[in-house]
Amino acid sequence: MMLVVGLLCYAGFAGLCLGMERHYRDLVGRPPQARVSLGLRLAGSLLLAAGLWLAVVVDGGWSMGLVHWFAALMGSAMLLVFLMPYRPRWAVGLAGAAGVLGPALGLVL
């Protein structure tokens, strides 16, 4: 379950990151449209919130859930930030996979 929370958080952070012009340009290669940026940021925020919801409501209650969510936030953000400069393709690929797998597994479990 924590892994799913981690996937959601990773996808969420990736969304927020790609929603920033500089990172989008670095990773995609061209400047983003304003609507795309906004959409990415929105999706990112929603995914992070979904992670919180999954950790707290579905899984562990407030005490364990919050701890798990924060742990997932920190772990996924570190992974994303240190993966990007060295393996940008992996970072984006993983974000795509996490963005699909995370919500899907969250709904199944």
Add this chain to the structure above:
Amino acid sequence: MKEGFRQAMAWLHTWAGLVFGWLLFAIFLTGTLSYFKDEVNHWTHPEIASHPLDDAAALDKAQRYLEQHAAGMKTWYINLPDERQPYIQVMYPGPSGRFANQILDAGSGQLAAARESMGGEFFYQFHYQLQLPYPWGRWLASLCALVMLVTLISGIITHKKIFKEFFTFRPRKGQRSWLDGHNAVGVLVLPFHLMITYSSLVIFMTMLLPGNILAQYGKQTTAIYDDLMPSRGVPAAANQPAPLVSLSELYRDFQQQAPGSRLGLIEVDHPGDANASVVFGRHGGDRIVHQIGYGRVYDGVSGALRFDRQVSSVPMMIAGGLYGMHMGHFAGPGLRWLYFLAGIGGTAMIGTGLVMWLGKRQLKHAKSARQPFHLCLVAVLNVMSMGGLMLAVIGFFYANRLLPFELAGRSGLEVRVFFWVWALSALHAALRPARQAWLEQLGLAALLYAGLPLLNAVTTGQGLNRSLAQGDWAMAGVDLTALAWGLLLAWAVRKLWRNVPVVKARKVAMSAEGEPT
């Protein structure tokens, strides 16, 4: 925000960070290791075999041993084996006042024939006592924690682009990369840093802020615990002998009343007396809130439940919650690894800060042939506090395997090896040029860390081939982590080796500019 304020905070961050950074690095690194205290204990006591867990049988064995060897003692403490600890631990204040702490084999119930070693307990105690006499070590560690909190908060204020550069890390750009890395681990793991630092102050709050307690209770400061925990007291000895109830039967009762709960520390007061009591503490793995001293209190003769000590007040719940989050006893394997990585992140944040402080100032003196004395001093302290500490840590592990089994005072000697290695590394750092000192110490550390699995395999026969095959993940985990750390250090050495030092690069560049083309 006013620039003056931000600059003042930057100054505070820089200097508080420098002065306390060396010690904080050691506290963070050894504290991080303590998340795997039980696993390190297992590694340092390879003779103790794991047995299938059976709480009731283990209780019987502990009781039998204590009745034979510690009859008439005022209090017994028992820790049962669990997934992370293979042995039974019994403790009691001995006749001479010395606290006896013994390890029993969970199979035979007799003293385990294991090498004498503090194991993970050493790193754990070092991280809050710094090997200084009580209470000075705790005070110094607490002061460090307070300064850490100050540097964290001043660091947040100093960091101008906390959101704009939230995801930014640009490698291979010299000072820029160090700053990016420092900021990234600082900001991304900030919840952990704040939690760990603040909770460490909460853990020692009665020592650090005794004013209220002294004002309310005067000299009888322990009375506060009676008020906080009304059912704390157990009856005094009646001085009439009566047989102690069977602990394993009590345990069956406990299992019926609280199904699924695990046992934490078990305390037996006045065993063999008519007024004996048994306290079944709660296992730290069951809840986040740390509940030392809480649990079910039974009559030690009849086995009747006297009362159930529970955390009652909200402030106690918050303090216990912070305590529990600091220790992380509740964490399963996945979360425990994240704790460990977050701790490494904190350690790295301190380390990068120290490196940057020096690098920035060395640039200013790049043109002069000799660096000023204070920069040389900081360079030596940096090497010794980081490279040297890593050598000292691995030195402890090597001492554990290489010191003779029967040696008297063996566990003390292991600790001394740790400090000898650390002192030698300081000497080495003082004698060698800084870059050479880094290369040599990190290079040696890389070899030693990567070689640990080999040493383990040769000296105990419990190398990776066996531990992995048997599923002994604690043993294999320590070996594999050391190996991974060794490879990481080797990578760092390679990077440092190829990287022409800034000072030299400047000189080369300048002489190149001066040359006619």
